[in-house]
Structures are given as structure tokens and as C-alpha cells.
Amino acid sequence: MALNQARRIGREAILLLLSDQPDKELTRLNEDNWQACLGKVGSMEAHKVVAAIETAAKKNGLIKTDVYRESHALYHAIMEALQGVTRGQVQLGSVHRTVGLTFAILRGNPYENNEEGEWMAVSLYGTIGAPVKGSEHEAIGLGINHI
Template sequence: MIVKISLGRLAILISILSEKEREKMMETGKQEGYRICTGKVGTMNAEKVISAVLTAAKRENLWDAESFREEHALYDATVEALSGICRGQLVLSEVQRTVGLFFTVVRGQMHHARGEWIAVCLYGTIGAPIRGFEHETIGLGINHI
């Protein structure tokens, strides 16, 4: 029996794998019917992380720009992932923190739920704005569309 990889797991794997492995995993996800986009963002502003994710997903047509419902689902998933990165507080510059993140957005069916869902994974580093003072971090947000 072949089991389809789950939406959230796919988003996490694409985010944490090496570039070569990432390409293979993205191809696997696309073959299973998922729509995927990736990108990078480095900033001291939480708003810029949200903007980078939404802009990349819009550029790759992962959500309908005319649909508030779709934009809101992506926004909520992004904020949920960012909340994991920031340990519940959506603040960076205010507490002298900077992030360097790779992000993955995956849209598609969940194996046990009706309708389409969207997952956002943020993976990278967070820390003081001094090289060497950062550590790895990861956040995942999933929302129905």
C-alpha cells in the first residue's frame, strides 16, 4: 500500500533538506498533487517574513488574489508558523532578534479531510543581530482553505 506524504510533513522536509534532496522531495510532492513554492527571507521585522511568504505564494499562483478566504488561510498559516519561530511572541526587532529563514508553502488535499489545505514551514536561524549568536529554529502552520 502506498501512503501519500502528509501536507505538513512535506513542508517540513522540503524546508530542512539539502538543495539536492529538496528538489527530489518537491518533485515527489508535485507528483502526489501538491502545489509548492519555496523562498528565503532574512530580517528583523516579523511583517517582512509574512510579506515574503505571501508574495512568493502569490507569484507561484498558490492562492487566488481575488479570494479573501484563500489569502486569509495563507496568512493564518504563516502567522502560526512564525509564532513557533518566535515562541509565541510575534516580535523580532523589538527584542533585538533577527531571523534568516527558508520557507516552504504547500497547498493540496489532506488525506483525512475534505477540501484543500495550506501549510507553511519556516526553518532557519534566530538570534541576536551578531553573527554566531543565533540558533536553529522551525515553525509550522496549517490551515484549511
């Protein structure tokens, strides 16, 4: 049941997110049997962030739309990552905060034993702050969940 140190899903999701050469990273991850995609979202509403990430996952074939457990796993990974960005309080517009985020979604098996199944990681990086230009700061979040 040991994690494969060469396949740490959270580390890979963050490296993809922060890469200066995302196309090369996506190619490398694909060659290593990971499924991945990148996207951007900005909003004062958390549900719009969730919707943008779910839409990207569906459009890029990372989750099957007719299999509930896949959407459910993605949702929990998103919410965990959002908690990191929002410092535990997943509230945006209602407390006058807005985010501008880049996200990465990664799917695969991080374990040595293939029977452990697939996992999903969502990493978020960008800014959060008052909805006034220049009143924001950087933030990062990571969420990992089994499918």
C-alpha cells in the same frame, strides 16, 4: 473525515523544507498533486517575513490574489509557523531579534475524502537571535490552515 496517512501536509512541508534535494522533492510533490514552493527571507521585522512568504505564494500560483479566503488561510498558517520560530511571541526587531529563514509552502488535500477541501502548510527553518553574527540559534515552525 480521516487524514490520509500518506498525505500528511505538515510532514510533507517539513520534509520539503529540510531536503538536501529540493528539486526532486518538488517534482515528487507535484506528481502527487500537491502545489509547493520554497523561498528565503531574513529580517528584523515580522511583517517583512509575512510579505515575503505571501509574495512567493502569489508568484508561484499557490493562492489566487483575488480570493480573500486563500490569502487569509495563508496568513494564519504563516502566523502559526512564526509563533513556533519565535516561541510564541511574534516579535523581532522591537526586542532586538532577527531571523534568517528558509520557508516552504504546500497546498493540497490531506484527507481521504476530497470533499474536505484544500489546506495550506507553511514551514520555516533557520536562525533567530540578537542582530549580532554568531548570536543566533536554530529554530523551526509549522503552521497549517484550511482554505
